[in-house]
Amino acid sequence: xxxxxxxxxxxxxxxxxxxxxxxxxxxxxxxxxxxxxxxxxxxxxxxxxxxxxxxxxxxxxxxxxxxxxxxxxxxxxxxxxxxxxxxxxxxxxxxxxxxxxxxxxxxxxxxxxxxxxxxxxxxxxxxxxxxxxxxxxxxxxxxxxxxxxxxxxxxxxxxxxxxxxxxxxxxxxxxxxxxxxxxxxxxxxxxxxxxxxxxxxxxxxxxxxxxxxxxxxxxxxxxxxxxxxxxxxxxxxxxxxxxxxxxxxxxxxxxxxxxxxxxxxxxxxxxxxxxxxxxxxxxxxxxxxxxxxxxxxxxxxxxxxxxxxxxxxxxxxxxxxxxxxxxxxxxxxxxxxxxxxxxxxxxxxxxxxxxxxxxxxxxxxxxxxxxxxxxxxxxxxxxxxxxxxxxxxxxxxxxxxxxxxxxxxxxxxxxxxxxxxxxxxxxxxxxxxxxxxxxxxxxxxxxxxx
Numbered sequence: 375x376x377x378x379x380x381x382x383x384x385x386x387x388x389x390x391x392x393x394x395x396x397x398x399x400x401x402x403x404x405x406x407x408x409x410x411x412x413x414x415x416x417x418x419x420x421x422x423x424x425x426x427x428x429x430x431x432x433x434x435x436x437x438x439x440x441x442x443x444x445x446x447x448x449x450x451x452x453x454x455x456x457x458x459x460x461x462x463x464x465x466x467x468x469x470x471x472x473x474x475x476x477x478x479x480x481x482x483x484x485x486x487x488x489x490x491x492x493x494x495x496x497x498x499x500x501x502x503x504x505x506x507x508x509x510x511x512x513x514x515x516x517x518x519x520x521x522x523x524x525x526x527x528x529x530x531x532x533x534x535x536x537x538x539x540x541x542x543x544x545x546x547x548x549x550x551x552x553x554x555x556x557x558x559x560x561x562x563x564x565x566x567x568x569x570x571x572x573x574x575x576x577x578x579x580x581x582x583x584x585x586x587x588x589x590x591x592x593x594x595x596x597x598x599x600x601x602x603x604x605x606x607x608x609x610x611x612x613x614x615x616x617x618x619x620x621x622x623x624x625x626x627x628x629x630x631x632x633x634x635x636x637x638x639x640x641x642x643x644x645x646x647x648x649x650x651x652x653x654x655x656x657x658x659x660x661x662x663x664x665x666x667x668x669x670x671x672x673x674x675x676x677x678x679x680x681x682x683x684x685x686x687x688x689x690x691x692x693x694x695x696x697x698x699x700x701x702x703x704x705x706x707x708x709x710x711x712x713x714x715x716x717x718x719x720x721x722x723x724x725x726x727x728x729x730x731x732x733x734x735x736x737x738x739x740x741x742x743x744x745x746x747x748x749x750x751x752x753x754x755x756x757x758x759x760x761x762x763x764x765x766x767x768x769x770x771x772x773x774x775x776x777x778x779x780x781x782x783x784x785x786x787x788x789x790x791x792x793x794x795x796x797x798x799x800x801x802x803x804x805x806x807x808x809x810x811x812x813x814x815x816x817x818x819x820x821x822x823x824x
Contacts, residue, residue, distance in 0.1 A: 389403075397413055398413065410461055431678070433593060435664070452464075459678060468579055468592075470523045472578075687749065698745060701729075715811075777807055779810055
């Protein structure tokens with residue numbers, strides 16, 4: 375079954391300060407800005423499970439919609455949406471707390487409020503919950519139930535009082551965050567109600583810029599961070615003790631739970647039918663909330679990564695000339711440094727990857743496949759000796775020129791390394807240049823002719 379294009383990873387070696395989260399890729403840019411790219415990776419129980427077509431696009435565009443809908447009540451970090459999957463934002467320092475707002479008591483995981491309530495817990499994150507609540511019941515007022523952000527392991531629930539007492543967030547700042555969170559949630563419920571939806575609960579992240587201005591960051595009211603129920607059938611189904619109809623990833627959690635997977639042990643293979651259903655749920659929710667039809671194609675329906683590259687180039691974030699140095703191991707670093715010195719230029723971006731074609735061929739091929747989509751000129755310089763599979767693998771898979779610059783410590787391995795680079799199969803064009811400075815100069819001249 376063909377499920378459509380997916381964006382599994384959005385790594386651009388030309389861009390600085392790359393950080394990859396569960397779903398989003400981040401790059402810190404100049405002038406206090408950050409690039410955020412939403413991929414199609416799907417996580418649950420703190421694990422990456424699969425890629426879902428159009429999921430990243432839905433997350434980015436729903437967030438963009440909600441940031442715009444709520445900007446009059448809470449400041450946010452958005453500067454510009456540059457692609458269906460990407461936006462440029464203000465670089466804000468996140469507060470080390472996830473702010474969860476609940477309007478109803480529900481959930482299926484062991485971290486849910488309903489799980490705790492069902493087991494007799496009435497004090498929950500500093501709130502006293504009333505007796506007699508049923509699952510999926512509306513709470514008298516929305517409550518904030520924060521969690522910590524743990525470096526490893528699961529986040530832990532915490533009260534507002536503990537956040538202040540432990541010095542996690544200063545009292546005045548936490549008070550502002552709570553005000554903002556409730557204002558965001560109530561606006562979200564108002565807008566959702568007009569679309570026939572109930573915003574049940576959600577997770578916010580807040581940060582502050584260099585001037586100390588607090589703002590909402592990351593995402594707002596997406597199906598990844600929020601739970602939505604269908605309003606028309608909620609009351610009847612609740613009265614009958616049935617689960618509400620919903621638009622979110624809850625059905626995936628339930629399916630995983632039914633397979634016996636709760637984040638530990640072997641991960642079950644998710645059927646294509648379930649991935650397709652997941653994609654359709656996210657798309658339907660986007661269209662229901664925004665009132666717009668999701669553009670599933672753009673100008674290149676088969677390749678969101680290629681479309682992203684064009685958007686980044688249009689923004690001036692990709693300079694246009696790129697040299698990818700791939701060395702067989704870290705021991706080749708001194709040789710690479712000589713080449714880098716010869717490539718010094720304001721117009722050329724250089725990236726170095728240590729990857730053996732024998733030991734990690736997938737890493738090499740993944741980089742080649744990504745750069746095959748680059749519209750800007752690219753030249754590879756490969757550094758490998760003895761049995762130089764690296765240059766041949768790159769040249770055989772790439773549409774860009776490859777220069778082999780084999781390293782050698784002394785005359786004893788000189789001929790072996792050189793001949794290994796010279797002897798390539800037919801239709802595998804590799805240019806061998808011995809001197810690192812000449813390899814750099816050759817790459818410059820190739821790029822100058824491009």
